[in-house]
Amino acid sequence: MTKRKFLGSEAANGLLMLSPTAIYSIVVMAAPLIAVLLFSFMTPGYLKVIWTPTLDNYAKVLSDPIYQVLLGRSLVMAATVTAVTVLTAFPIAYFISFIVSPEKKSLWLFLITIPFWTSYLIRVFLWKVILGYNGVINEAFMGLGIIHQPMTFLLYNMNSVVLTLAHSYAPFAILPIFVALEKIDRSLLEAGQDLGESRIMTFIRVTLPLAMSGVVASVLIVFIPTVGDYVTPTLVGGSSGQMIANVIQLQYFKLGNYPVGSAVSIAAMGVVTVISVIFVFANRRFMRGPQ
Amino acid sequence: MTSSPAAAAPTPKAKRPLIELRDIEKYYGDYYALRKITTDIREGEFFSLLGPSGCGKTTLLRCIAGFEELSGGNLLIDGKDMEGVSANHRPTNMVFQSYAIFPHLTVEENVGFGLRREKATKEDKARRVAEALEMVGLKGYGKRAAHALSGGQRQRVALARALILKPKVLLLDEPLSALDKKMREQMQSELRKLQRQVGITFILVTHDQEEALIMSDRIAVMFDGVIAQLDSPERLYRRPVSRKVAEFIGIMNFLPATVTGTEGGQIQLEVAGLGAIAIDAEQCPGAVKTGEASVGFRPETMTVLFEGDPEPTRGKIAGGEVEEVVYFGDMSYYDVKLDGVEKPVQISMRNVVGRPVLGRGARIRIAWEAGALVLFC
Numbered sequence: 001m002t003k004r005k006f007l008g009s010e011a012a013n014g015l016l017m018l019s020p021t022a023i024y025s026i027v028v029m030a031a032p033l034i035a036v037l038l039f040s041f042m043t044p045g046y047l048k049v050i051w052t053p054t055l056d057n058y059a060k061v062l063s064d065p066i067y068q069v070l071l072g073r074s075l076v077m078a079a080t081v082t083a084v085t086v087l088t089a090f091p092i093a094y095f096i097s098f099i100v101s102p103e104k105k106s107l108w109l110f111l112i113t114i115p116f117w118t119s120y121l122i123r124v125f126l127w128k129v130i131l132g133y134n135g136v137i138n139e140a141f142m143g144l145g146i147i148h149q150p151m152t153f154l155l156y157n158m159n160s161v162v163l164t165l166a167h168s169y170a171p172f173a174i175l176p177i178f179v180a181l182e183k184i185d186r187s188l189l190e191a192g193q194d195l196g197e198s199r200i201m202t203f204i205r206v207t208l209p210l211a212m213s214g215v216v217a218s219v220l221i222v223f224i225p226t227v228g229d230y231v232t233p234t235l236v237g238g239s240s241g242q243m244i245a246n247v248i249q250l251q252y253f254k255l256g257n258y259p260v261g262s263a264v265s266i267a268a269m270g271v272v273t274v275i276s277v278i279f280v281f282a283n284r285r286f287m288r289g290p291q
Numbered sequence: 292m293t294s295s296p297a298a299a300a301p302t303p304k305a306k307r308p309l310i311e312l313r314d315i316e317k318y319y320g321d322y323y324a325l326r327k328i329t330t331d332i333r334e335g336e337f338f339s340l341l342g343p344s345g346c347g348k349t350t351l352l353r354c355i356a357g358f359e360e361l362s363g364g365n366l367l368i369d370g371k372d373m374e375g376v377s378a379n380h381r382p383t384n385m386v387f388q389s390y391a392i393f394p395h396l397t398v399e400e401n402v403g404f405g406l407r408r409e410k411a412t413k414e415d416k417a418r419r420v421a422e423a424l425e426m427v428g429l430k431g432y433g434k435r436a437a438h439a440l441s442g443g444q445r446q447r448v449a450l451a452r453a454l455i456l457k458p459k460v461l462l463l464d465e466p467l468s469a470l471d472k473k474m475r476e477q478m479q480s481e482l483r484k485l486q487r488q489v490g491i492t493f494i495l496v497t498h499d500q501e502e503a504l505i506m507s508d509r510i511a512v513m514f515d516g517v518i519a520q521l522d523s524p525e526r527l528y529r530r531p532v533s534r535k536v537a538e539f540i541g542i543m544n545f546l547p548a549t550v551t552g553t554e555g556g557q558i559q560l561e562v563a564g565l566g567a568i569a570i571d572a573e574q575c576p577g578a579v580k581t582g583e584a585s586v587g588f589r590p591e592t593m594t595v596l597f598e599g600d601p602e603p604t605r606g607k608i609a610g611g612e613v614e615e616v617v618y619f620g621d622m623s624y625y626d627v628k629l630d631g632v633e634k635p636v637q638i639s640m641r642n643v644v645g646r647p648v649l650g651r652g653a654r655i656r657i658a659w660e661a662g663a664l665v666l667f668c
Contacts, residue, residue: 185389196407
């Protein structure tokens with residue numbers, strides 16, 4: 001194929017087919033990101049941006065302890081949410097893949113999506129109803145005479161944020177693990193037992209390593225968005241459950257300080273990227289493709 | 292190759308039963324996969340379970356391995372009842388149809404998988420892995436990733452992984468069905484050699500009658516959850532007990548016949564196209580009864596007489612007409628209409644220099660012997 005015949009060539013066809021998605025990605029993802037990146041290097045004025053390049057915003061983000069505390073708390077929170085979510089998702093995925101009969105698997109997967117039938121906001125409010133001062137748990141326990149004062153550690157702290165996020169991200173964690181488990185050739189498990197290992201040891205030596213690609217995917221899918229979650233800490237986090245996204249929102253919309261808000265965003269993004277890359281690299285031996 | 296400890300062990304020639312199957316039954320709901328199977332598998336023999344798909348051969352193998360629980364009967368390995376003994380505690384190892392090579396491990400990690408529980412030094416285990424790999428012709432492949440192997444290599448890894456544990460019985464579930472023809476033929480002779488070398492009892496499941504004939508000491512032909520015949524390859528080919536077995540193994544021609552009487556170890560018959568004859572009682576492996584029956588013979592047991600061929604000194608001669616010819620290079624296959632028989636029979640002839648290949652419509656004379664016939668009542 002010669003270069004003159006570009007129109008109608010396979011390459012041109014490919015680009016043509018790619019272009020709607022490419023344009024969409026550039027407009028809604030790349031452009032805003034570039035804007036945020038640009039803002040982060042500008043000088044903040046009162047409720048407006050002064051177009052003079054500066055590194056002061058980053059200096060402020062790195063030196064002010066409030067950002068370090070909030071970013072640190074966000075990372076710890078996201079790590080906890082990820083651990084709780086993935087550890088509870090694994091048995092569920094295992095159950096559906098190995099124990100549920102093949103014709104009932106799609107029914108079970110369908111049941112797992114039920115929480116998505118209502119909006120996230122409503123689910124968060126439901127947790128408030130369950131965990132609140134006059135909520136379901138406190139009323140029930142008081143009614144049973146187990147406690148005499150409502151428990152206050154249930155809501156408006158880190159625990160309630162972790163609980164709410166873990167619940168809402170469960171399907172995202174279950175599905176990749178389920179897919180990885182489904183791909184395991186069942187004769188491998190028989191081979192493990194045939195070679196003298198018990199069911200538990202076969203699980204540890206065969207099933208788990210082969211399911212790790214799904215576990216790694218689940219961890220990333222849960223961890224990355226939860227670091228920057230804004231709605232949940234706002235609604236159920238109280239003052240001790242505030243996260244980095246809350247301060248970004250504060251800078252942007254309450255203080256109108258786009259440059260500092262952008263610098264905090266970029267810094268958080270950078271930290272998450274570094275952590276994710278290290279995590280994937282550490283688990284690279286599990287990420288080998290199918291045969 | 293002979294340096295392997297498994298190979299150094301003398302081949303046990305004792306014919307004691309190693310596996311005893313006693314009224315083995317397996318059913319799923321009201322579907323019977325195995326019906327009251329009773330037989331012995333001897334120590335050191337190459338035993339094949341042969342049958343069409345769905346006949347229960349794989350189920351029986353999985354029962355021996357411990358992957359399926361028996362619905363009834365007893366299974367003894369080396370004198371011990373295997374009831375309640377799970378697969379990981381049985382002295383059997385299996386080569387799976389899919390080979391079941393662990394994709395996340397290297398070749399040597401795969402081969403050494405079963406050694407974890409053994410009390411041996413690291414060096415000792417590594418030496419045994421290397422020996423096992425050498426035995427199956429994969430020396431130097433140890434560090435390779437398992438998923439980068441070809442089909443034949445995977446099969447060898449699966450073999451090494453099972454044999455390294457020195458099982459009393461090696462179970463092979465259609466191990467050659469995924470290989471191409473040339474590779475399959477090579478592996479057939481290699482497996483046979485390997486079995487003689489290590490002296491372990493091999494039980495092979497296959498639907499390929501040729502493969503079973505080539506490799507086995509004894510073959511159990513199974514239909515519908517029952518062993519129809521258990522015999523040496525030669526007996527199975529020459530003296531099948533039923534038309535069904537005869538049709539499953541090789542090609543057999545059938546002629547309608549009538550049993551007119553039995554007398555002193557001889558059976559009197561009237562065979563269409565061949566006339567009145569007497570055969571040995573031994574030529575009827577099934578039960579004898581007078582009346583309607585059929586007589587079978589293999590294509591190569593009848594000889595077409597060409598012009599100038601000497602008259603046969605033994606046997607008899609029948610007449611017929613060539614209806615179809617298939618030329619196969621070394622062999623020619625003729626569909627022949629015997630005089631007085633409606634359905635043509637197949638006769639095979641080795642092609643020899645100077646002997647013409649007959650054309651359609653040719654009148655021919657055929658030499659045959661009563662000893663080649665098998666009677667099915």
